[in-house]
Amino acid sequence: MQDRTHAAAATPGETVTVAGWAHELRDLGGIAFLIVRDRTGRIQVKFEKEAMDDELVATGTDLTRESVVAVTGHVEEEERAPTGVEIVPETVDVIAPAEPELPLDPSEKVGAELPTRLDNRTLDLRRGEARAIFEIRAEVLRAAREAFRELGCTEITTPKIVATGTEGGTELFPITYFGREAFMNQSPQLFKQLMVGSGLERVFEVGPIFRAEEHNTPRHLNEATSIDFESAFIDHEEAMDACEHVVRAAYEGVAANCADQLDTLGYDDFSVPTEAFPR
Known part of the structure; x- marks a missing residue:
């Protein structure tokens, strides 16, 4: 992916393409936030439902956690975002959707026993x-x-x-x-x-x-x-x-x-x- 920008390098004012895993999705009704994670960190993607194309919003908000995605959009400053910036998306490409039910939670909000972690080592290493x-x-x-x-x-x-x-x-x-x-x-x-x-x-x-x-x-x-x-x-x-x-x-x-x-x-x-x- 030659035009990819890592999450940690996204700068306000630029149009970037970030690629990684769907770490978390928060749907607040009229607005939703997708957190994309790559090897450098995480970045927030904002979906304003009334102002955006319905198909774009559906693609971004119907994602299952740990799906592999590529998001292209404009980077803006947002002090309330986890890293102080967020992406307003133009396109969301689902590269590889994840199963709805995962055997463990890579975010560690729910713990997992060692045998479960070893049986699902790829997820555990995230x-x-x-x-x-x-x-x-x-x-x-x-x-x-x-x-x-x-x-x-x-x-x-x-x-x-x-x-x-x-x-x-x-x-x-x-x-x-x-x-x-x-x-x-x-x-x-x-x-x-x-x-x-x-x-x-x-x-x-x-x-x-x-x-x-x-x-x-x-x-x-x-x-x-x-x-x-x-x-x-x-x-x-x-x-x-x-x-x-x-x-x-x-x-x-x-x-x-x-x-x-x-x-x-x-x-x-x-x-x-x-x-x-x-x-």
Whole structure:
């Protein structure tokens, strides 16, 4: 959608097309308001029933929540609107209508149990808190990668299907690999050491690891994302310095780029470590 404007960028005086999900609809009789949500936020769309085409009003006010829509119209200032602006629509295009009865409420006005959320994960991830977690996670990984590059590291990706275990302290996930027994890798440790010994000297990897350890929930996949570092010509103090550098960089990235997400999650005391870590 080349001519699309995100909700947060809609400026009074412009004619824009916003696209997103029908978050909420309030019908007050002679006037109705549609809240459209996209990844940048929400924007209000105003329908004055007496002054607008009946078909346009019907399209905008008969929407089911979470339907996918595109709205084209003129942006006006409105201090009573959630973001201080609203759209007076010229067209409303229903791209994908949603079912009238949803299994959960992404606006969280009505709560849902964890099994319901997991069974309907696409809807669940439309919640602001869930989206904030993913955005913070992405920033942590971005900042960590940049920090490793500052340390002169080369990023690698290692096999996740292996013939033998890497570590002896955890159970392995066995799989069948073209008629032969294989395992999901517990750690990239051996591969990191091979790469360091090849002459790269310093490497890191961000990738999945698998541990066949029992949990109390049948939904736990025993999969985690591991941030791994390996270096030649380094002692234990220098290794800890490298770890501190990466951890502090992740904090700094989140502090600089995720203020809204931290606020959504209720972290009002988030701060970057300023002193050396205890050793």
